[in-house]
Amino acid sequence: MEKRVLGKTGEKLSVVGFGGIVVMNESVESAKKIVARAIERGINYFDVAPSYGDAEEKLGPALKPYRDQVFLACKTMERTKEGAWRELNESLKRLQTDHFDLYQFHAVTTLDEVEAIFSPNGAIEAFLKAKEEGLIRYIGFSAHSEEAALSMLERFDFDTVLFPLNWASWLGKGFGKRLYSKAREKNMGILAIKALAKRRLEEGEEKRWEKCWYHPVDDFEEASMALRFTLSLPVTAAVSPSHQEFLWWMCQIVENQGTKISEEELQILKEKAQKLTPVFPLDHS
Numbered sequence: 001m002e003k004r005v006l007g008k009t010g011e012k013l014s015v016v017g018f019g020g021i022v023v024m025n026e027s028v029e030s031a032k033k034i035v036a037r038a039i040e041r042g043i044n045y046f047d048v049a050p051s052y053g054d055a056e057e058k059l060g061p062a063l064k065p066y067r068d069q070v071f072l073a074c075k076t077m078e079r080t081k082e083g084a085w086r087e088l089n090e091s092l093k094r095l096q097t098d099h100f101d102l103y104q105f106h107a108v109t110t111l112d113e114v115e116a117i118f119s120p121n122g123a124i125e126a127f128l129k130a131k132e133e134g135l136i137r138y139i140g141f142s143a144h145s146e147e148a149a150l151s152m153l154e155r156f157d158f159d160t161v162l163f164p165l166n167w168a169s170w171l172g173k174g175f176g177k178r179l180y181s182k183a184r185e186k187n188m189g190i191l192a193i194k195a196l197a198k199r200r201l202e203e204g205e206e207k208r209w210e211k212c213w214y215h216p217v218d219d220f221e222e223a224s225m226a227l228r229f230t231l232s233l234p235v236t237a238a239v240s241p242s243h244q245e246f247l248w249w250m251c252q253i254v255e256n257q258g259t260k261i262s263e264e265e266l267q268i269l270k271e272k273a274q275k276l277t278p279v280f281p282l283d284h285s
Helices: 028-040 055-069 081-094 111-118 123-132 146-155 167-173 177-185 220-231 244-257 263-274
Strands: 003-005 012-014 016-019 045-047 071-076 100-108 136-143 160-164 189-193 197-199 237-239
Touching: 012 016, 016 244, 028 055, 028 244, 045 237, 055 071, 055 081, 071 081, 081 100, 081 123, 100 111, 100 123, 100 146, 100 160, 111 123, 111 146, 123 136, 136 146, 136 189, 146 160, 146 177, 160 177, 167 197, 167 220, 167 263, 177 189, 220 237, 220 244, 220 263
Parallel strands: 016 045, 016 237, 045 071, 071 100, 100 136, 136 160, 160 189, 189 237
Antiparallel strands: 003 012
């Protein structure tokens, strides 16, 4: 599995990241098997959040034997110092670890949230205290809005950004381009989510994948072009969507086809993107 350097941190992460939601609703035994198989395939970057149902409880015991070999990232949607401090400590307990390699503000979507994070007694204070005490090593954020993400970058020297870098949104709407160039300027670690997203679900449309709130790629071939599009950008890694089938597809793609995309494939994606309603930008961003 190819590994890339995470911005200015110097850490080397597998280009496929393990999205913790993969083990949500799995049995403890099944979660252990999935994690062991991921480690075997060379994955060393795991990302989880309290909002992913019981994913933290399942990932904790499964990761325990490998904790010192992996880069573990967690997140919080709390925006106050007190809330973030409490949730950080609850997550550490559930994940059976004494520290996170990366702790992130989760899904920052509005400028009001940015304001709250950086106001007196805002969540940034909990993050700085946690870093001082060795509970977290690096500080990052994830966002679904480009405006909010750019505002976050102006307020603090973050180590990483976790953002939707997705073919349909990028090629269809140019979504992500401004943030991406700003993050590169700052030599931040750029981590991608939603690489395998295709379009929004239509009203009343039945979900094919119950843990996906959008319609993902339709088949392996489309997944391959989608993932290689994202990994052909100078990102460190792409985090897998919520079902293990996609995680194993991603491993297979990187192992057998690498991380580059051809001009011809890019053209195919561009044409597809013109006909889609991409997941991003979201209406309220």
